[in-house]
Amino acid sequence: MRVWDTSHLFNDAQPHQPATAEHVYDPADSQANLRQIRHHFKQLQTRLILGLILGFLLPNALLSAYFHFQFTHTLKESAKLNLAAVAESQKNTIDLYLQERVVNLYNLVHSKEFSLNPTQAQMENLLTGLKRLNDGFVDIGFFDPEGVQIAYAGPFSSLLGTDYSKEPWYRKLLTENQNYLISDVYTGFRNVPHFTIAIKQVFDNRTYVMRAALDPDKFYIFLRSINQGKEVESTLINHQGVYQVVDPGHSQLPGVNDHIPPASPPVGVEEYERGGQNMLVAYAWLKEHLWALLVMQPVSVAQSGMIKTRLVLTISLIVISLVISAVIYFTIKRLVDRARRMAEKGQQLQEMLAHASKLAAIGELAAGVAHEINNPLAIIMATSGVIRDMLNPEFELDHSPEAIYKELSVIDTAANRAKGITRKLQDMGKNRVPSVAECDVNALLGEVVDRLKKVELKSKHIEMSDHLVPDLPRIFAEPEPLRQVFANILINAADAIVDRGTITIATEAKEGMIWVTIADTGKGIPPENMQQIFNPFFTTKGGGKGTGLGLSIAASIVKYLGGTIRVNSIPGAGSSFTILLPINAPARKTTKHHNK
Numbered sequence: 001m002r003v004w005d006t007s008h009l010f011n012d013a014q015p016h017q018p019a020t021a022e023h024v025y026d027p028a029d030s031q032a033n034l035r036q037i038r039h040h041f042k043q044l045q046t047r048l049i050l051g052l053i054l055g056f057l058l059p060n061a062l063l064s065a066y067f068h069f070q071f072t073h074t075l076k077e078s079a080k081l082n083l084a085a086v087a088e089s090q091k092n093t094i095d096l097y098l099q100e101r102v103v104n105l106y107n108l109v110h111s112k113e114f115s116l117n118p119t120q121a122q123m124e125n126l127l128t129g130l131k132r133l134n135d136g137f138v139d140i141g142f143f144d145p146e147g148v149q150i151a152y153a154g155p156f157s158s159l160l161g162t163d164y165s166k167e168p169w170y171r172k173l174l175t176e177n178q179n180y181l182i183s184d185v186y187t188g189f190r191n192v193p194h195f196t197i198a199i200k201q202v203f204d205n206r207t208y209v210m211r212a213a214l215d216p217d218k219f220y221i222f223l224r225s226i227n228q229g230k231e232v233e234s235t236l237i238n239h240q241g242v243y244q245v246v247d248p249g250h251s252q253l254p255g256v257n258d259h260i261p262p263a264s265p266p267v268g269v270e271e272y273e274r275g276g277q278n279m280l281v282a283y284a285w286l287k288e289h290l291w292a293l294l295v296m297q298p299v300s301v302a303q304s305g306m307i308k309t310r311l312v313l314t315i316s317l318i319v320i321s322l323v324i325s326a327v328i329y330f331t332i333k334r335l336v337d338r339a340r341r342m343a344e345k346g347q348q349l350q351e352m353l354a355h356a357s358k359l360a361a362i363g364e365l366a367a368g369v370a371h372e373i374n375n376p377l378a379i380i381m382a383t384s385g386v387i388r389d390m391l392n393p394e395f396e397l398d399h400s401p402e403a404i405y406k407e408l409s410v411i412d413t414a415a416n417r418a419k420g421i422t423r424k425l426q427d428m429g430k431n432r433v434p435s436v437a438e439c440d441v442n443a444l445l446g447e448v449v450d451r452l453k454k455v456e457l458k459s460k461h462i463e464m465s466d467h468l469v470p471d472l473p474r475i476f477a478e479p480e481p482l483r484q485v486f487a488n489i490l491i492n493a494a495d496a497i498v499d500r501g502t503i504t505i506a507t508e509a510k511e512g513m514i515w516v517t518i519a520d521t522g523k524g525i526p527p528e529n530m531q532q533i534f535n536p537f538f539t540t541k542g543g544g545k546g547t548g549l550g551l552s553i554a555a556s557i558v559k560y561l562g563g564t565i566r567v568n569s570i571p572g573a574g575s576s577f578t579i580l581l582p583i584n585a586p587a588r589k590t591t592k593h594h595n596k
């Protein structure tokens with residue numbers, strides 16, 4: 001079965017179109033087409049740019065945000081780890097420092113110069129030796145088993161003979177298992193801040209004590225000397241938070257640090273506000289004593305490297321994204337512009353082609369008209385010649401009035417045929433004031449069938465069958481051209497039926513269109529004719545019966561109404577013509593219609 005659809009006939013790019021007024025080049029249409037192309041490419045550009053934003057910028061932003069978060073987290077952690085490492089290394093140095101001081105005292109007691117009743121000179125010598133080892137030592141004292149300082153060297157000579165048995169550090173040293181003690185910083189009998197390193201030694205079952213006082217200022221200077229890092233400060237506190245070194249900037253003995261780090265883990269990092277500034281504080285508890293070393297750095301300084309790197313990264317990312325976006329944007333714009341220009345050029349070429357093909361179609365039409373009119377003219381001329389011969393006595397032909405009437409009627413028929421053709425051409429070109437109305441397609445079909453039943457459908461045994469959908473939506477159109485379409489197709493159906501057959505008419509509404517199918521059980525259309533049946537003057541009906549304008553006119557009317565005609569045919573079995581009419585066709589200002 002061959003299927004033929006008239007829509008292709010009305011594509012302006014087709015060179016062989018029916019020559020109807022509908023195909024005349026229209027500059028307004030051309031402008032509208034250009035506007036449509038521009039609109040289409042603008043939409044395409046917007047879609048591509050939105051695609052770019054969703055497909056590139058959004059994932060890029062999400063990924064950047066994720067990496068930014070991870071990066072910040074890692075860098076914060078590394079700043080903390082870095083400070084904790086500083087704290088631990090300083091703590092080890094302090095531990096070593098204090099251990100060395102304890103060993104210094106031990107060595108003193110076990111030196112050759114030492115005796116249980118040291119003289120003042122011996123004590124002075126011992127202190128000088130100690131100070132050589134470390135200038136933090138202030139003085140030394142030796143205590144008998146009762147806790148009385150029996151020998152002393154240093155600036156507080158009045159302390160010689162003082163009973164220390166009630167002093168907390170002394171009591172702690174005697175009661176604890178450990179052989180040495182390092183006290184917190186205190187003022188004591190001398191009323192000056194210092195801390196004590198003391199060792200106990202048993203001679204003849206009696207416990208003697210040697211102690212040295214150390215200067216916390218010197219200890220602070222030592223602490224400063226091992227500090228590393230920008231704006232890093234270190235201090236020592238005991239387990240009650242009392243400062244053990246004097247930092248003139250931040251603390252005064254016996255100043256208290258309001259934050260005491262947890263006992264476990266022994267090394268850690270905390271973040272809290274101190275003096276109106278957010279500080280990163282690493283702590284490390286000392287091994288030798290229950291002191292905690294605090295290493296502090298303002299958060300802004302600790303993370304300054306990170307903030308700078310983050311800023312550089314963020315700016316680079318934004319710049320890279322902007323550059324890539326700009327490149328993609330301008331590339332899209334350039335490509336879309338180029339495609340639009342090509343489409344516009346293509347459109348113009350199509351219009352020129354359509355215009356040229358219309359001129360060709362007009363030429364074809366003129367040739368067809370000449371041919372169609374020449375035939376009857378030739379018949380008229382030949383017949384008038386015959387009449388002339390009949391009237392010439394030389395030829396002795398039958399010139400009775402009956403014989404002459406017979407020849408005159410041949411002239412009449414030929415003249416009528418020529419008149420018919422010119423009338424149809426006149427109708428085709430006529431501009432008419434449209435009389436658009438709400439059309440009931442079923443009713444129109446009924447009227448046409450009734451009219452045709454009187455003549456065209458009468459002569460043969462044709463059975464009419466219809467499947468008309470009730471409540472078919474009405475369409476806005478001129479009823480007369482529509483009747484013309486149905487009549488032309490119905491007449492063809494009747495002509496195709498040789499003796500007896502059926503014509504089936506069906507209507508339905510779907511896909512926003514009204515579908516009118518007129519099917520016959522006639523002789524069908526040979527495939528080679530399919531392409532031509534809509535061409536003006538194409539006819540297979542001999543004997544002057546056909547003009548070849550019926551389908552051409554029907555197709556131009558249907559096209560005008562915004563629809564198409566589809567044809568199915570099986571040669572020898574029948575044909576079916578389906579007319580598709582839009583239900584909501586845009587109203588037209590003027591119309592042209594034609595009669596078969």
Ligand code: ADP
Nearest residue numbers: 492493496533539540541546547548549550551
């Ligand atoms: P005409 O009817 O004057 O020949 P048309 O344009 O109406 O002109 O039809 C052109 C040709 O299409 C017909 O001559 C015929 O060959 C073919 N045709 C149209 N309708 C049918 C049909 N239903 N069955 C077979 N052939 C058809």
